[in-house]
Amino acid sequence: MSAHLNAALREGDNPELTEERRKATFDTRKLADEFFGSHLARRRREIAKAIDAIPELHDTKPLPFMTREEKVEEAARKVFTLSKHITDIVDLSNNRETQSLNEMVIGIEGMPISLHFAMFIPALQGQADDEQKREWLDRAIRMEIIGTYAQTELGHGTNLRMLETTATYDKQNKEFILNSPTLTSLKWWPGNMGKSCNYAIVVANLIIDDKLLGPHSFMVQLRDENSHETMPNIQIGDIGPKMAYNSSDNGFLKLSNLRIPRRNMLMKHAKVQEDGTYKKPPHEKLAYSAMVHVRSHMITQHAMLLAYALSISTRYSCIRRQGYIDPKKDEVKVIEYQTQQHRLFPHIARAYAFAFAGTESIRKFEIMKRSLEAGNIELIADLHALTSGLKAVVTYLAGQGIEQARQACGGHGYSMASYMGEIYGVGIAGCTYEGENLVMMQQLGRYLIKAVKSVKEGKKPTGYVAYLAHAGQRHSLIDCRPNEGYAEHIRAFEHIARRQTFRAAERLQKYENSGLSTEQAWNNCTVELNRASRLHTRLFIACNFYERVLDVEDMAVREVLEDLLHLHLNYELIDIASYALEAKKIRPNAVSLVDSWEITDREHRSVLGRRDGHVYENLFKWAKSSDLNQNDVLPSHKKHLLPMMLNARKQSKL
Numbered sequence: 001m002s003a004h005l006n007a008a009l010r011e012g013d014n015p016e017l018t019e020e021r022r023k024a025t026f027d028t029r030k031l032a033d034e035f036f037g038s039h040l041a042r043r044r045r046e047i048a049k050a051i052d053a054i055p056e057l058h059d060t061k062p063l064p065f066m067t068r069e070e071k072v073e074e075a076a077r078k079v080f081t082l083s084k085h086i087t088d089i090v091d092l093s094n095n096r097e098t099q100s101l102n103e104m105v106i107g108i109e110g111m112p113i114s115l116h117f118a119m120f121i122p123a124l125q126g127q128a129d130d131e132q133k134r135e136w137l138d139r140a141i142r143m144e145i146i147g148t149y150a151q152t153e154l155g156h157g158t159n160l161r162m163l164e165t166t167a168t169y170d171k172q173n174k175e176f177i178l179n180s181p182t183l184t185s186l187k188w189w190p191g192n193m194g195k196s197c198n199y200a201i202v203v204a205n206l207i208i209d210d211k212l213l214g215p216h217s218f219m220v221q222l223r224d225e226n227s228h229e230t231m232p233n234i235q236i237g238d239i240g241p242k243m244a245y246n247s248s249d250n251g252f253l254k255l256s257n258l259r260i261p262r263r264n265m266l267m268k269h270a271k272v273q274e275d276g277t278y279k280k281p282p283h284e285k286l287a288y289s290a291m292v293h294v295r296s297h298m299i300t301q302h303a304m305l306l307a308y309a310l311s312i313s314t315r316y317s318c319i320r321r322q323g324y325i326d327p328k329k330d331e332v333k334v335i336e337y338q339t340q341q342h343r344l345f346p347h348i349a350r351a352y353a354f355a356f357a358g359t360e361s362i363r364k365f366e367i368m369k370r371s372l373e374a375g376n377i378e379l380i381a382d383l384h385a386l387t388s389g390l391k392a393v394v395t396y397l398a399g400q401g402i403e404q405a406r407q408a409c410g411g412h413g414y415s416m417a418s419y420m421g422e423i424y425g426v427g428i429a430g431c432t433y434e435g436e437n438l439v440m441m442q443q444l445g446r447y448l449i450k451a452v453k454s455v456k457e458g459k460k461p462t463g464y465v466a467y468l469a470h471a472g473q474r475h476s477l478i479d480c481r482p483n484e485g486y487a488e489h490i491r492a493f494e495h496i497a498r499r500q501t502f503r504a505a506e507r508l509q510k511y512e513n514s515g516l517s518t519e520q521a522w523n524n525c526t527v528e529l530n531r532a533s534r535l536h537t538r539l540f541i542a543c544n545f546y547e548r549v550l551d552v553e554d555m556a557v558r559e560v561l562e563d564l565l566h567l568h569l570n571y572e573l574i575d576i577a578s579y580a581l582e583a584k585k586i587r588p589n590a591v592s593l594v595d596s597w598e599i600t601d602r603e604h605r606s607v608l609g610r611r612d613g614h615v616y617e618n619l620f621k622w623a624k625s626s627d628l629n630q631n632d633v634l635p636s637h638k639k640h641l642l643p644m645m646l647n648a649r650k651q652s653k654l
């Protein structure tokens, strides 16, 4: 092992992990540069170091031992402390740096300003005109106000056209009157709205002269800026505990004849003039821009959640000894079992593939944003299709990978000492928020059907759907010749995706020809259409992974990434048995592959995933620190169970 491979080696670590790290064939720092991009990888190291030096930014105790109130308070305390240091630590205009700081200090369970950064600020940037930006955006960036994005209602989240909250224009007073007319119209879910925010961008159906003009965004003050008391005509609160993500106060909101000035409608695109004249936006869905922003960022976020789970389980699998492969020898590390490797390694490959796809979706979002600033709306549909598919496929597969990683830790994976439960709970929330996954698949499906129509009209679609027009391809994987390299795999992927997309399109056509309405025909084909969307998105991920690997200059890093690419393409494409070979190849680098994610113990919050591998002694410490262990007999036991047992004993003696 050469000295440059030593980045993760430390004195005093569990020798089982040290042995693994000595086997690395590449420099973990160089692979980290590929996973995050070299700038972010370097900044993450600097951020971790800066946090180490500020004790007020450290957890006061493990989050799983805190009550919900304590978690909410801890997150608020850290946000306040961070506000004093943040500009010394990160460049606030860099989303990924800021998000890394957030994950390291506060973690993944939520905090009072998540939605402020994830959606409130992006919605102002995308939808407020210059004057409105001067009024609100600068204050928001300075955190003088905290905002959220209030769109979903108790009765409707997916179908935005049926939102019941109304904003009726009153020409006389030049004001909008906002109302939640029914129980189901209560805003429900917006992050941090319950207790933390004092402003919200409320999405409401605009009504002018009794005419319904669809969902638009309005700036609403929820709480007094000095006392933080709820404003008149507003009822607001927290919606209660959730599966995970409980440091966040997701909230409800009722608006009762709340009057706001005309200029509180965000007017960069759609406009309402004083006399009530309505000016349409240049693209009907520009009001949805904050959602597209979050979707484009969710891919790297979910790659990271998957990386958290896999580095915990891979390290743990190398210190956990259980059973024998050769009965004459010692018990083996559980990572030696073929099933354990098959369980983990394809997901490690996916974590890399997703991270690369996520970097690409953020890049595409930035390109679209710049072109929109120049007045060009052409890229909006492509980006919406891409991010809808990626969001749905990656959150779903990341959830599956996290759950496999948990099971790979056996019983200890079920203890919150592993932190797997929280990672899973937070990860799968992404299948629902920012558009329910199966619904988002249909959005991509619409785009694919349009592309098929254009192919059938003899046109050649460009970009990610260009492959749909490629004729005369091989019909089966059996035709693939191994010596043609990965390009051949990609062509096989294209073939499968194209065949499914045409199959769905033909079925749709058949139903339409049979006299069904367009909507009914569509509904009859959605399973086929969603399959096509899934395959198209997996093709994009694979293709992007392949192209990304071709760009890697360091030969040792490129070689290990090629091993992962090989495994990924086979896992996704061919039958289960075929990847046994690749798994063997990954095995010596398993720990170093996860070390390259450079997730610090502070960020991990997992006893099982400790970098030093000293799991068992720390599991015992963890158990001893439980609140429930502070009294030999719990007060609740004395109150309920002891009298019950005493009473039962008394009864049996009678």
Ligand SMILES: CC/C=C\C/C=C\C/C=C\C/C=C\C/C=C\C/C=C\CCCCC(=O)SCCNC(=O)CCNC(=O)[C@H](O)C(C)(C)COP(=O)(O)OP(=O)(O)OC[C@H]1O[C@@H](n2cnc3c(N)ncnc32)[C@H](O)[C@@H]1OP(=O)(O)O
Residues within 6 Å of the ligand: 095, 096, 099, 108, 114, 117, 118, 119, 149, 151, 152, 157, 158, 159, 160, 161, 191, 245, 285, 288, 289, 291, 292, 293, 294, 297, 298, 301, 302, 380, 381, 384, 426, 429, 430, 432, 433, 434, 435, 436, 439, 443, 446, 447
């Ligand atoms: C800085 C960091 C940034 C981000 C970090 C983000 C995430 C962090 C992730 C993980 C971190 C870890 C822990 C954190 C955990 C959790 C919490 C963190 C954040 C959570 C935020 C969650 C916030 C929300 O959920 S907000 C609410 C989101 N709601 C939805 O998404 C609703 C879904 N519904 C819809 O989008 C639409 O209604 C619909 C698309 C389904 C249908 O709309 P509509 O009926 O109006 O249209 P259609 O008739 O179907 O289509 C007509 C045409 O319009 C096109 N279309 C639709 N939408 C768009 C769009 N957005 N852009 C462009 N075009 C669009 C459609 O394609 C049709 O086109 P056609 O040409 O006619 O075919």
Ligand SMILES: Cc1cc2nc3c(=O)[nH]c(=O)nc-3n(C[C@H](O)[C@H](O)[C@H](O)COP(=O)(O)OP(=O)(O)OC[C@H]3O[C@@H](n4cnc5c(N)ncnc54)[C@H](O)[C@@H]3O)c2cc1C
Residues within 6 Å of the ligand: 115, 148, 149, 150, 151, 152, 155, 156, 157, 158, 159, 188, 189, 190, 191, 245, 250, 429, 432, 433, 434, 435, 436, 437, 438, 439
């Ligand atoms: C952790 C978390 C944070 C959130 N944060 C926010 C926030 O900050 N702001 C905000 O406004 N909202 C937020 N939300 C709400 C979230 O965006 C919605 O819950 C989400 O968009 C799904 O909508 P829904 O709840 O109406 O699901 P539903 O649409 O009711 O989904 C139920 C089922 O119906 C199916 N379905 C619905 N429509 C169709 C269709 N057309 N075709 C086929 N099947 C369909 C779905 O696939 C699903 O299986 C958050 C949610 C969560 C879980």
